[in-house]
Amino acid sequence: xxxxxxxxxxxxxxxxxxxxxxxxxxxxxxxxxxxxxxxxxxxxxxxxxxxxxxxxxxxxxxxxxxxxxxxxxxxxxxxxxxxxxxxxxxxx
Amino acid sequence: xxxxxxxxxxxxxxxxxxxxxxxxxxxxxxxxxxxxxxxxxxxxxxxxxxxxxxxxxxxxxxxxxxxxxxxxxxxxxxxxxxxxxxxxxxxx
Amino acid sequence: xxxxxxxxxxxxxxxxxxxxxxxxxxxxxxxxxxxxxxxxxxxxxxxxxxxxxxxxxxxxxxxxxxxxxxxxxxxxxxxxxxxxxxxxxxxx
Amino acid sequence: xxxxxxxxxxxxxxxxxxxxxxxxxxxxxxxxxxxxxxxxxxxxxxxxxxxxxxxxxxxxxxxxxxxxxxxxxxxxxxxxxxxxxxxxxxxx
Amino acid sequence: xxxxxxxxxxxxxxxxxxxxxxxxxxxxxxxxxxxxxxxxxxxxxxxxxxxxxxxxxxxxxxxxxxxxxxxxxxxxxxxxxxxxxxxxxxxx
Amino acid sequence: xxxxxxxxxxxxxxxxxxxxxxxxxxxxxxxxxxxxxxxxxxxxxxxxxxxxxxxxxxxxxxxxxxxxxxxxxxxxxxxxxxxxxxxxxxxx
Amino acid sequence: xxxxxxxxxxxxxxxxxxxxxxxxxxxxxxxxxxxxxxxxxxxxxxxxxxxxxxxxxxxxxxxxxxxxxxxxxxxxxxxxxxxxxxxxxxxx
Amino acid sequence: xxxxxxxxxxxxxxxxxxxxxxxxxxxxxxxxxxxxxxxxxxxxxxxxxxxxxxxxxxxxxxxxxxxxxxxxxxxxxxxxxxxxxxxxxxxx
Amino acid sequence: xxxxxxxxxxxxxxxxxxxxxxxxxxxxxxxxxxxxxxxxxxxxxxxxxxxxxxxxxxxxxxxxxxxxxxxxxxxxxxxxxxxxxxxxxxxx
Amino acid sequence: xxxxxxxxxxxxxxxxxxxxxxxxxxxxxxxxxxxxxxxxxxxxxxxxxxxxxxxxxxxxxxxxxxxxxxxxxxxxxxxxxxxxxxxxxxxx
Numbered sequence: 001x002x003x004x005x006x007x008x009x010x011x012x013x014x015x016x017x018x019x020x021x022x023x024x025x026x027x028x029x030x031x032x033x034x035x036x037x038x039x040x041x042x043x044x045x046x047x048x049x050x051x052x053x054x055x056x057x058x059x060x061x062x063x064x065x066x067x068x069x070x071x072x073x074x075x076x077x078x079x080x081x082x083x084x085x086x087x088x089x090x091x092x
Numbered sequence: 093x094x095x096x097x098x099x100x101x102x103x104x105x106x107x108x109x110x111x112x113x114x115x116x117x118x119x120x121x122x123x124x125x126x127x128x129x130x131x132x133x134x135x136x137x138x139x140x141x142x143x144x145x146x147x148x149x150x151x152x153x154x155x156x157x158x159x160x161x162x163x164x165x166x167x168x169x170x171x172x173x174x175x176x177x178x179x180x181x182x183x184x
Numbered sequence: 185x186x187x188x189x190x191x192x193x194x195x196x197x198x199x200x201x202x203x204x205x206x207x208x209x210x211x212x213x214x215x216x217x218x219x220x221x222x223x224x225x226x227x228x229x230x231x232x233x234x235x236x237x238x239x240x241x242x243x244x245x246x247x248x249x250x251x252x253x254x255x256x257x258x259x260x261x262x263x264x265x266x267x268x269x270x271x272x273x274x275x276x
Numbered sequence: 277x278x279x280x281x282x283x284x285x286x287x288x289x290x291x292x293x294x295x296x297x298x299x300x301x302x303x304x305x306x307x308x309x310x311x312x313x314x315x316x317x318x319x320x321x322x323x324x325x326x327x328x329x330x331x332x333x334x335x336x337x338x339x340x341x342x343x344x345x346x347x348x349x350x351x352x353x354x355x356x357x358x359x360x361x362x363x364x365x366x367x368x
Numbered sequence: 369x370x371x372x373x374x375x376x377x378x379x380x381x382x383x384x385x386x387x388x389x390x391x392x393x394x395x396x397x398x399x400x401x402x403x404x405x406x407x408x409x410x411x412x413x414x415x416x417x418x419x420x421x422x423x424x425x426x427x428x429x430x431x432x433x434x435x436x437x438x439x440x441x442x443x444x445x446x447x448x449x450x451x452x453x454x455x456x457x458x459x460x
Numbered sequence: 461x462x463x464x465x466x467x468x469x470x471x472x473x474x475x476x477x478x479x480x481x482x483x484x485x486x487x488x489x490x491x492x493x494x495x496x497x498x499x500x501x502x503x504x505x506x507x508x509x510x511x512x513x514x515x516x517x518x519x520x521x522x523x524x525x526x527x528x529x530x531x532x533x534x535x536x537x538x539x540x541x542x543x544x545x546x547x548x549x550x551x552x
Numbered sequence: 553x554x555x556x557x558x559x560x561x562x563x564x565x566x567x568x569x570x571x572x573x574x575x576x577x578x579x580x581x582x583x584x585x586x587x588x589x590x591x592x593x594x595x596x597x598x599x600x601x602x603x604x605x606x607x608x609x610x611x612x613x614x615x616x617x618x619x620x621x622x623x624x625x626x627x628x629x630x631x632x633x634x635x636x637x638x639x640x641x642x643x644x
Numbered sequence: 645x646x647x648x649x650x651x652x653x654x655x656x657x658x659x660x661x662x663x664x665x666x667x668x669x670x671x672x673x674x675x676x677x678x679x680x681x682x683x684x685x686x687x688x689x690x691x692x693x694x695x696x697x698x699x700x701x702x703x704x705x706x707x708x709x710x711x712x713x714x715x716x717x718x719x720x721x722x723x724x725x726x727x728x729x730x731x732x733x734x735x736x
Numbered sequence: 737x738x739x740x741x742x743x744x745x746x747x748x749x750x751x752x753x754x755x756x757x758x759x760x761x762x763x764x765x766x767x768x769x770x771x772x773x774x775x776x777x778x779x780x781x782x783x784x785x786x787x788x789x790x791x792x793x794x795x796x797x798x799x800x801x802x803x804x805x806x807x808x809x810x811x812x813x814x815x816x817x818x819x820x821x822x823x824x825x826x827x828x
Numbered sequence: 829x830x831x832x833x834x835x836x837x838x839x840x841x842x843x844x845x846x847x848x849x850x851x852x853x854x855x856x857x858x859x860x861x862x863x864x865x866x867x868x869x870x871x872x873x874x875x876x877x878x879x880x881x882x883x884x885x886x887x888x889x890x891x892x893x894x895x896x897x898x899x900x901x902x903x904x905x906x907x908x909x910x911x912x913x914x915x916x917x918x919x920x
Contacts, residue, residue, distance in 0.1 A: 001185070001244050002136060003267065004145050005324065012289045013840045013903075031181040042134065042147070043182045044094060047175035047893045048833065048907035053096050055134070060185050060244075061267040065323045075289075079324035081267050083187065083245040084136035087144055089123040093829070093888050095911065097784065104749045105196045105259075139249045140189065140263035152829050152888075153911040157783045167749075171784035175831065175889040175909050186320060188329050197380045197443075215365040226318065226331070228278060228360035231433045232373065232447035236363055237280050239318070267323035273307040274319045277369070277428050279451065281508065288473045336369050336428075337451040341507045351473075355508035359371065359429040359451050370504060372513050381564045381627075399549040410502065410515070412462060412544035415617045416557065416631035420547055421464050423502070452504035455512055457491040461553070461612050463635065465692065472657045520553050521635040525691045535657075539692035541635050543555070543613040554688060556697050565748045565811075583733040594686065594699070595734045596646060599727040599801045600741065600815035605648050607686070636688035639696055641675040645737070645796050647819065649876065656841045704737050704796075705819040709875045719841075723876035727739065727797040727817050738872060740881050767917040778870065778883070779918045780830060783911040789832050791870070819875035825859040826871045 001057070002084040003064055007077045008051040026072040034067055055084070093149075094176040095156055099169045100143040118164040126159055147176070185241075186268040187248055191261045192235040210256040218251055239268070277333075278360040279340055283353045284327040302348040310343055331360070369425075370452040371432055375445045376419040394440040402435055423452070461517075462544040463524055467537045468511040486532040494527055515544070553609075554636040555616055559629045560603040578624040586619055607636070645701075646728040647708055651721045652695040670716040678711055699728070737793075738820040739800055743813045744787040762808040770803055791820070829885075830912040831892055835905045836879040854900040862895055883912070 011020055034040045042055035058064045061083075068079060103112055126132045134147035150156045153175075160171060195204055218224045226239035242248045245267075252263060287296055310316045318331035334340045337359075344355060379388055402408045410423035426432045429451075436447060471480055494500045502515035518524045521543075528539060563572055586592045594607035610616045613635075620631060655664055678684045686699035702708045705727075712723060747756055770776045778791035794800045797819075804815060839848055862868045870883035886892045889911075896907060 001246075003245075003323075004136070013843075015289075028181045032183055035183045043179045044096070044147075044176040045179040045893065047177050047831075047889045048896045048909040050903075052179055053174065053176065055136075060269075061187075061323045062185075062269045064267070065269040065321060068324045075326075081324040082145065083139040083248070083265055083267055084145065085139050085244075085246045085249040087135045087137040089120045090135045091124055091127045093890075095783075095889075105199075107749075137249060139187075139245045140252045140265040142259075152913075153783045153831075154829075154913045156911070157781060157913040160784045167786075173784040173911050175892070175911055177888075177890045177893040188320070197383075212365045216367055219367045227363045227366045228280070228331075229363040229433060231359040231361050231371075231429045232436045232449040234443075237358065237360065239320075266329065268320035268329065269323050271319045271321040271328055273304045275308055275311045277430075279429075279507075291473075336453075337371075337507045338369075338453045340451070341453040341505060344508045351510075357451055357508040359432070359449055361428075361430045361433040372504070381567075396549045400551055403551045411547045411550045412464070412515075413547040413617060415543040415545050415555075415613045416620045416633040418627075421542065421544065423504075450513065451507040452513065453507050455503045455505040457488045458503045459492055459495045461614075463613075463691075475657075520637075521555075521691045522553075522637045524635070525637040525689060528692045535694075541692040543616070543633055543635055545612075545614045545617040556688070565751075580733045584735055587735045595731045596648070596699075596728040597731040597801060599729050599739075599797045600804045600817040602811075604731055605726065605728065607688075634697065635691035636697065637691050639687045639689040641672045642687045643676055643679045645798075647797075647875075659841075704821075705739075705875045706737075706821045708819070709821040709873060712876045719878075725819050725876040727800070727819055729796075729798045729801040740872070764917045768919055771919045779915045780832070780883075780912040781915040783913050788915055789910065789912065791872075818881065820872035820881065821875050823871045823873040823880055825856045827860055827863045 001060060001064075003056045003058065003061075004082040004084055005054045005056055005064075005068070006046075006051065006080040007054065007073075008049065008079075009073055009077050010050075011076050023072050023076075030071055039063075039067060093152060093156075095148045095150065095153075096174040096176055097146045097148055097156075097160070098138075098143065098172040099146065099165075100141065100171075101165055101169050102142075103168050115164050115168075122163055131155075131159060185244060185248075187240045187242065187245075188266040188268055189238045189240055189248075189252070190230075190235065190264040190266075191238065191257075192233065192263075193257055193261050194234075195260050207256050207260075214255055223247075223251060277336060277340075279332045279334065279337075280358040280360055281330045281332055281340075281344070282322075282327065282356040283330070283349075284325065284355075285349055285353050286326075287352050299348050299352075306347055315339075315343060369428060369432075371424045371426065371429075372450040372452055373422045373424055373432075373436070374414075374419065374448040375422065375441075376417070376447075377441055377445050378418075379444050391440050391444075398439055407431075407435060461520060461524075463516045463518065463521075464542040464544055465514045465516055465524075465528070466506075466511065466540040467514070467533075468509065468539075469533055469537050470510075471536050483532050483536075490531055499523075499527060553612060553616075555608045555610065555613075556634040556636055557606045557608055557616075557620070558598075558603065558632040559606065559625075560601070560631075561625055561629050562602075563628050575624050575628075582623055591615075591619060645704060645708075647700045647702065647705075648726040648728055649698045649700055649708075649712070650690075650695065650724040651698065651717075652693065652723075653717055653721050654694075655720050667716050667720075674715055683707075683711060737796060737800075739792045739794065739797075740818040740820055741790045741792055741800075741804070742782075742787065742816040743790065743809075744785065744815075745809055745813050746786075747812050759808050759812075766807055775799075775803060829888060829892075831884045831886065831889075832910040832912055833882045833884055833892075833896070834874075834879065834908040835882065835901075836877065836907075837901055837905050838878075839904050851900050851904075858899055867891075867895060 039056055039058055040054060041057055044053050046053060056064055056067065068074060131148055131150055132146060133149055136145050138145060148156055148159065160166060223240055223242055224238060225241055228237050230237060240248055240251065252258060315332055315334055316330060317333055320329050322329060332340055332343065344350060407424055407426055408422060409425055412421050414421060424432055424435065436442060499516055499518055500514060501517055504513050506513060516524055516527065528534060591608055591610055592606060593609055596605050598605060608616055608619065620626060683700055683702055684698060685701055688697050690697060700708055700711065712718060775792055775794055776790060777793055780789050782789060792800055792803065804810060867884055867886055868882060869885055872881050874881060884892055884895065896902060
């Protein structure tokens with residue numbers, strides 16, 4: 001199944017720098033893992049924002065929720081999920 | 093340049109069926125052309141809606157506007173454009 | 185997969201009564217078919233509105249889109265889809 | 277009476293971990309009690325969010341408010357309530 | 369059960385005057401009936417709008433939906449329903 | 461004059477319990493006073509929220525503002541005021 | 553009593569020119585009458601819009617509603633009313 | 645030039661009482677100065693809110709910004725500015 | 737004075753092609769006149785929309801309203817005006 | 829490529845004055861650099877707000893993101909980006 005996901009990160013301004021740096025490093029590692037598993041084929045930064053638009057290719061909504069909630073930044077993100085389906089005009 | 097594009101189609105309810113059919117056929121042909129040119133790598137139907145999320149890969153915003161306004165359904169679409177850039181966690 | 189679906193129906197005020205009646209009769213028949221197939225376990229009218237909240241139990245987003253777009257009222261509905269997953273506090 | 281309820285949880289980022297854990301454990305226990313009483317037949321996690329969509333089957337709005345405000349996370353939730361009624365196309 | 373109901377009326381501009389007058393006369397009659405039955409204790413016009421805020425005192429959401437959908441202007445109204453419950457600071 | 465008033469209370473999460481309890485006790489006392497003066501004939505809790513819908517019966521907007529800003533919880537409330545007038549279909 | 557009123561006019565595009573002209577002429581006459589009665593001390597066009605911001609000085613919300621609904625353009629306006637009161641920093 | 649200005653004040657809840665009192669006293673003094681200079685002819689409290697609607701009569705947008713940003717409460721206000729122009733139905 | 741102006745054009749779908757063409761030709765001519773007068777230094781199409789963002793350099797809000805309402809497409813545009821002032825970090 | 833950018837600055841109220849002053853000084857320096865490089869031809873303060881509307885002239889969305897995220901105030905800004913293209917009525 002395909003889902004479009006928009007994630008907006010909002011770190012509290014009083015989070016210590018090293019805590020934030022550690023979170024971001026672990027976020028990157030986890031993002032790499034999920035990409036390597038072939039589950040996260042599209043990942044783009046939104047220009048001007050600490051946000052991304054992504055496409056996930058997963059078995060189900062259950063798997064998507066597990067992946068998203070495994071991200072270290074999950075507690076600091078506003079996430080919007082849109083279910084996608086094949087478009088009739090899409091070329092193979 | 094990469095852009096996320098959301099298109100929502102709203103055909104007037106009193107449009108004659110053959111006019112609508114013709115518009116949609118021409119829309120499909122134009123969509124195929126743009127995909128074959130490598131400019132429209134992602135094209136997905138939003139579940140439950142006459143809408144799509146797309147990614148365009150173009151030279152500039154000028155080119156994107158030319159492509160979008162060349163679509164036969166353009167006068168009947170609400171289009172939202174978001175500029176994208178490379179994400180630091182994206183694997184090559 | 186489970187999806188929450190909100191559907192708001194907006195029939196044009198100038199639609200002839202018999203066309204509207206026929207649409208609604210065919211909508212009911214199709215809704216019955218989908219329910220009998222076990223795909224539409226929850227279906228509730230929103231108080232005060234020509235709208236419903238539903239839960240669909242389907243194989244995928246693709247199947248959900250096929251079901252929704254097979255509804256005779258589909259061209260007259262504003263549909264909002266939310267992907268659901270198992271809740272950790274849900275009793276079996 | 278049937279109500280659709282959407283709950284979004286927002287714990288303050290500076291809440292100590294053990295306080296949050298205790299709140300969540302008590303929330304789960306209370307959710308189980310209400311389910312066992314047959315008042316909370318539908319409970320689903322929204323994919324990508326610390327939120328749920330639920331259906332409550334209660335005697336009245338008064339009872340629904342008592343149940344919701346008895347949840348330990350109540351002070352940290354944004355709750356949206358929609359009154360439901362039988363849908364004419366619903367099969368028995 | 370108590371419900372706050374906001375109704376906004378939107379008659380199509382091309383509705384013939386006599387049709388509109390007839391609708392409004394029948395709306396008034398039906399509103400009187402429901403008030404006489406003790407179901408509609410509060411009914412106020414919103415200043416500057418063709419809209420009202422009302423409180424209904426009914427057995428259930430099912431009854432409220434029956435009452436609202438029995439109003440002749442129902443197909444032309446945008447209706448918002450809010451479930452109410454006793455306020456702890458309310459004097460008897 | 462009649463006004464519909466919606467009040468949403470938002471106490472800061474770090475307010476000490478005894479301060480909050482004291483505020484709420486004084487709020488209740490003041491609410492009783494205003495009701496006894498016949499100025500606050502409708503007061504209802506919104507189901508699922510720390511909020512109320514009220515009707516005030518006052519001499520003027522000036523008096524309404526004085527009453528609302530005399531409430532101990534006033535600094536912690538989001539208040540929405542709607543001016544009402546007699547509805548032509550209202551029975552005496 | 554003082555009220556801020558925002559009015560947005562939306563004439564249907566298919567209204568015949570002479571009907572629109574007549575409506576506007578009668579609107580102007582009525583606006584003059586109300587101003588001469590001292591009830592409409594502030595009346596300003598919003599730059600770039602067929603809209604105005606006004607202040608009305610009336611006895612009550614009832615009177616305001618009577619004045620607004622007596623305007624010939626009333627059926628074509630979206631009207632937003634805000635109750636005002638004396639500001640403590642206002643010089644006499 | 646004439647501008648409608650809406651100002652909503654939001655003081656942080658943890659601001660010490662004397663700091664807030666001092667800010668408000670200085671705000672009042674500055675508001676008096678600007679009124680005495682004839683620049684702030686309309687100033688009204690919004691009923692039920694710590695907010696005002698004002699009309700400023702200034703040379704330019706530059707002057708308006710200077711006046712607004714000279715207000716001691718400026719850092720704590722959400723300000724909305726609307727450019728106004730003479731209304732054709734306004735009596736001299 | 738400087739103003740940012742956003743204009744969204746919405747032509748009715750049933751406007752005859754020659755009427756629309758004529759409107760657009762006259763719009764272009766008028767836009768050229770205003771630019772030649774030095775009043776409209778910035779004019780940009782929004783990518784994917786029949787809309788523009790513009791900056792006007794005018795004497796006053798009155799002049800801006802006269803210019804905007806002189807545009808042949810004015811009755812078909814949704815216009816949003818934002819007053820601008822010199823930015824302290826702007827280089828001369 | 830041309831982009832319209834709206835930036836709203838929100839500094840935390842508890843940021844020490846010298847930290848804020850330092851941030852603002854560095855912001856100004858960086859803004860000057862980008863302007864001198866010819867990338868930021870339009871920069872205007874929004875009247876009444878700690879916000880600006882800007883036009884950037886850059887090679888790509890990638891470059892725009894690099895410029896915006898190099899601003900010292902970036903973590904404290906809400907930024908909205910709109911892609912622009914040549915307007916057919918624009919005079920050379």
